[in-house]
Amino acid sequence: MTDARSWRSIAGGVLVVLGGLLLLAALDIISFGTAMGIFWALVLIAAGLIVIFGPRRLHHRFHEGQPRASDMRFGDIRIGDTEWDLHDMETGMAAGQLRLDLGKARIPPGETRIKVKGGMGKIDILVPADLAVAIQGEVGAGAVNLLGQKSDGVGRQFSYASPGYDTAEKKVRLDISLVVGEAVISRAG
Secondary structure, eight states, rough: OOOOHHHHHHHHHHHHHHHHHHHHHHHSSSHHHHHHHHHHHHHHHHHHHHHSSSOOOEEEESSSSOOOOEEEEEEEEEEEEOOOOOOSSSEEEEEEEEEEETEEEOOOOOEEEEEEEEEEEEEEEEETTTTTEEEEEEEEEEEEEEEEEEEEEEEEEEEETTTTGOOSEEEEEEEEEEEEEEEEEEEEE
């Protein structure tokens, strides 16, 4: 099952359960307070089961020969602790922290596209001072620190392009999406 399909299934299940409990409350079969108590108990039980029986890749570090795509669900992801070849890539996490360090990346000529998606947690991207970047993204609820410019709240959208990005020999386009949490994009050095 793909990540998008599994998220749709989870969201659909939550809505069905919530709707059913609200219907029972509206029909005076159970009280509204009881319905909400049952709902949140089921959400916590489901989250616990996902953590216990979900993927076991809780801490993962990518090394030489980075993958073009990765799909981690829970835990910490660190990309770029050692030298590596940068290619177009897509990576994401359901909950946790994702750290992408482009400082040790061997960047090819032309434009390299990186898509980073997260459900809940922190996305931390370190960009070399001399690298041309175009950055766009959104944080549904939380905080953004884009090269020292900070904002927080709901529906945070952000974008930035280095001067001379269009004519740069080597450049990276970052597309960042985070539902809840903090996105930090900073320059090294």
